[in-house]
Amino acid sequence: MSRFSFPAALLLALLFFAAGFVFIRQVGIQQDEVLFTTAVMPPFEFHYAIDINGSPFPAMIMPYLGTLKGQLYAKIFALWPADVFAIRLPMMAVSACTLLLYWAIFRLTLGHLVAGIVVALLALDPLYVLTSTLDWGPVVLQRFFLAAGLLALVFYHRKSNPWLLALAGFVFGLGVWDKATFFWLLGAYSLAGFLVYPAAVVGPFTFRRLGLLVLAGALGAAPFVYYNLHRPAETLAWTPQAETLPYLHRAVIMKRTLDGSALFDYLTRQDAPPSPPANTKVESAGLALSTLTGQFRHHLLFPALFLALAVALYFRRTAYAQATFFAAIALLAGWLVMFAFAMGAQGSHHIVLLWPLPHLMVACAIAELSRRRLAIALGVSSIIVGSEALVTNEYYAEIVRRGPQDYWTSAAEPLRAYLSDAAPNGIYPLEWGIIGPLRALGRGTLPVGFTPEWLDAGTEFRPQDQAALNHLLTVVNPYFVRYVDRTGRSNAPVERLVARSAELGYQEQPLATIKDRHGRPMFLVTQFRPTP
Numbered sequence: 001m002s003r004f005s006f007p008a009a010l011l012l013a014l015l016f017f018a019a020g021f022v023f024i025r026q027v028g029i030q031q032d033e034v035l036f037t038t039a040v041m042p043p044f045e046f047h048y049a050i051d052i053n054g055s056p057f058p059a060m061i062m063p064y065l066g067t068l069k070g071q072l073y074a075k076i077f078a079l080w081p082a083d084v085f086a087i088r089l090p091m092m093a094v095s096a097c098t099l100l101l102y103w104a105i106f107r108l109t110l111g112h113l114v115a116g117i118v119v120a121l122l123a124l125d126p127l128y129v130l131t132s133t134l135d136w137g138p139v140v141l142q143r144f145f146l147a148a149g150l151l152a153l154v155f156y157h158r159k160s161n162p163w164l165l166a167l168a169g170f171v172f173g174l175g176v177w178d179k180a181t182f183f184w185l186l187g188a189y190s191l192a193g194f195l196v197y198p199a200a201v202v203g204p205f206t207f208r209r210l211g212l213l214v215l216a217g218a219l220g221a222a223p224f225v226y227y228n229l230h231r232p233a234e235t236l237a238w239t240p241q242a243e244t245l246p247y248l249h250r251a252v253i254m255k256r257t258l259d260g261s262a263l264f265d266y267l268t269r270q271d272a273p274p275s276p277p278a279n280t281k282v283e284s285a286g287l288a289l290s291t292l293t294g295q296f297r298h299h300l301l302f303p304a305l306f307l308a309l310a311v312a313l314y315f316r317r318t319a320y321a322q323a324t325f326f327a328a329i330a331l332l333a334g335w336l337v338m339f340a341f342a343m344g345a346q347g348s349h350h351i352v353l354l355w356p357l358p359h360l361m362v363a364c365a366i367a368e369l370s371r372r373r374l375a376i377a378l379g380v381s382s383i384i385v386g387s388e389a390l391v392t393n394e395y396y397a398e399i400v401r402r403g404p405q406d407y408w409t410s411a412a413e414p415l416r417a418y419l420s421d422a423a424p425n426g427i428y429p430l431e432w433g434i435i436g437p438l439r440a441l442g443r444g445t446l447p448v449g450f451t452p453e454w455l456d457a458g459t460e461f462r463p464q465d466q467a468a469l470n471h472l473l474t475v476v477n478p479y480f481v482r483y484v485d486r487t488g489r490s491n492a493p494v495e496r497l498v499a500r501s502a503e504l505g506y507q508e509q510p511l512a513t514i515k516d517r518h519g520r521p522m523f524l525v526t527q528f529r530p531t532p
Helices: 002-021 032-039 068-079 084-110 112-123 126-134 140-159 162-178 182-196 198-202 207-220 222-230 247-258 281-292 301-314 319-338 348-354 357-369 374-402 412-422 435-441 463-476 492-503
Strands: 048-052 055-062 427-429 479-483 506-515 521-530
Touching (some): 002 084, 002 126, 032 068, 032 435, 048 222, 055 222, 068 084, 084 112, 084 126, 084 140, 084 319, 112 374, 126 374, 140 162, 140 182, 140 348, 162 182, 162 222, 182 198, 182 348, 247 348, 301 357, 319 357, 412 435, 412 506, 412 521
Parallel strands (some): 427 479
Antiparallel strands (some): 048 055, 479 521, 506 521
16 A cells, blocks of 8 residues: 555545645636735835845734745746736645655554554545645645644654754744734644644753744744844734634534535625626536536535544544544634634635644544554545545536636736736725735736725725825826625725725726726726816
């Protein structure tokens, strides 16, 4: 079996890549997915820069979000101009590598069978596929750095080479700079390791080696550390202006993430489009499978977790049971620690940071039950993986059938094309979710500006703001972009712009309506002209 283990893992990684690839052009670029471009493309919008020899180095996009991904993509875009493939394929490749890293970790610690099952369960998990392909969390680099650091620690425990310990610390530090939520993972895994494997966690460490680990971590997270030294505790003190959900609601999100249904309605639309597009063979196959299986929306990983816990409690002294307890403690601790932070655990993009802990629990239970019969492991694993594949296909079928939600609209690229051809003097998006795709797909060349703060109804409109608006309309004469469907959205910026412009003798003139691939009107491009 061992000689087939790596080829099987590689095949599963390729299968994961293929599953994600079909979504690339179906789903438009979303604002948070390209948040990293704010540090590398105009209009620039980052929170903190470090002065290096008189030149600003963007370090933090937000108090908790670093520019590491942006710095990596600056190199990618220098070779591969930004488009939907340049944005998504690199993160898919990183996620495929993460699968192989976890295969290596579990092969070395729990054997080929567990390693293979974990990779199989991850490869077609719809949440892993979608968050890897779209990466709006962002989560891809977080999961990669965690896996890479854990593998370095596994080798360190085998070889006692301090350079491996330093490597683990440095990689973990990169994860912290990428996004401070990495501390959630470090805390959860450390607690679980201390409780379940105390000798392995505490035994090899001396104060000198612990210092090496911390120093290497600080080096990896150097921009983040420098920022927090200059602005003490700003990361912890930062609180977004968003409603905090009740704990029960967060528990529902956790359950829906575990059963694969969390992104329906968030990513996929439910209303019927005016004219469904012509289907390719792949699209037709996805739709046919969806119809055949009755639009399967919940896979079997969630109920399998209860079986995994029961098996671990029954065989509580075995290596598989111990690994199950480790994964369960880390999963619970990682989830609960999120509650202490604003918006923590309020979206599946937080919970999937804890992958592959639930998959490890299920894999260990299957391996425990199939010690004497490999067919049991293959059969049970195939059933669960098959259910995951059906849910992944249902996401695809729903997007093909009705299209994605507005913030993921396929009209983003046609909007970019229209504005590039029109070549206006300025472009002002009036709503959230528009500026990011225009910045990224326009490769920083579109004259996109930030919507003036004085258009917000909560801000006082002063005489100097009226003068600024007059200059904007008479001299710049920009295009304004908003969504066609205003249902459920605040009209404040649009209403104030229309009202204040009318006072100056201008009225809104529609220029173009941009439709998605289903023929649904999505964006309205307007200009303000003197009232006749």
